[in-house]
């Protein structure tokens with residue numbers, strides 16, 4: 001064990017090593033490869049954005065990062081330790097450091113419990129303090145996330161979606177975690193209040209030194225708040241790099257296509273005179289395409305893409321991509337552009 005921990009000493013606050021998560025399909029006859037080989041690390045204090053279309057495995061990954069799901073293969077290390085190797089008492093203690101907030105503001109709130117009871121419930125489960133001290137701590141945290149003490153004795157149905165999401169943040173904050181996985185945390189909220197909630201996350205990060213993993217399908221959300229961005233497609237990472245670099249100088253044809261569909265202003269060299277339409281649905285994770293799994297929808301596809309899985313390689317410093325033809329200049333030209341140029 002000691003040797004294993006020593007090997008992982010440089011693993012960062014969260015490290016994912018050759019991660020695979022497989023599920024039996026609904027009819028039990030096939031295997032769904034929800035996560036099919038991922039490697040990355042999250043640094044202490046950063047906001048690590050994960051972006052991808054629906055079905056790319058983001059929620060599965062988020063749940064696994066906080067030990068709600070066990071890897072089928074590979075490891076997830078928390079501060080160099082594999083939580084799967086801990087005994088149940090040590091695991092319970094350890095787990096408070098790695099928390100998750102979900103898209104649905106109602107997911108973690110019991111409709112029959114008052115707000116304050118929901119907020120202090122995790123502390124009660126851990127046996128921390130007495131009822132009075134837990135209530136004091138809960139109210140202080142509610143106030144810190146922008147809710148008044150009067151909200152404490154209300155019920156979830158008396159609050160708006162944005163207020164309920166603040167309660168969920170408070171519930172997690174009382175545990176003083178190191179890492180919070182935020183799974184589409186603003187997607188269900190009214191557009192007009194998303195900015196306020198994202199600003200709250202940013203303030204709390206500065207105040208408490210939190211590390212965030214922000215999962216979303218919305219590139220405008222991750223591009224604003226992330227230090228680094230990982231792009232997922234069908235259970236694999238396509239690209240990972242500094243947020244500004246990924247958004248302004250993407251390397252993968254998939255990232256370029258996602259960006260071309262966005263209303264966010266792109267730098268001139270990236271501005272495409274047409275939106276790159278990704279044709280067809282994301283293929284089934286039961287039988288992903290051979291070679292590069294994006295090839296069936298890739299506008300730059302070449303014959304080699306069907307035969308060889310692209311290596312996960314550094315193309316610029318700290319900026320990795322899984323595409324045979326990406327260079328430091330960017331993704332390969334798309335076939336339509338290449339045809340009209342010749």
Ligand SMILES: Nc1ncnc2c1ncn2[C@@H]1O[C@H](COP(=O)(O)OP(=O)(O)OP(=O)(O)O)[C@@H](O)[C@H]1O
Nearest residue numbers: 023024032034053054055056057058059060061285
């Ligand atoms: N418990 C399960 N049993 C079988 N298949 C599952 C299970 N959980 C997830 N899947 C499948 O794994 C794949 C990845 O799902 P996941 O929810 O992680 O993707 P996602 O990127 O978060 O998508 P969304 O944004 O729609 O939630 C999907 O094809 C999904 O149907």
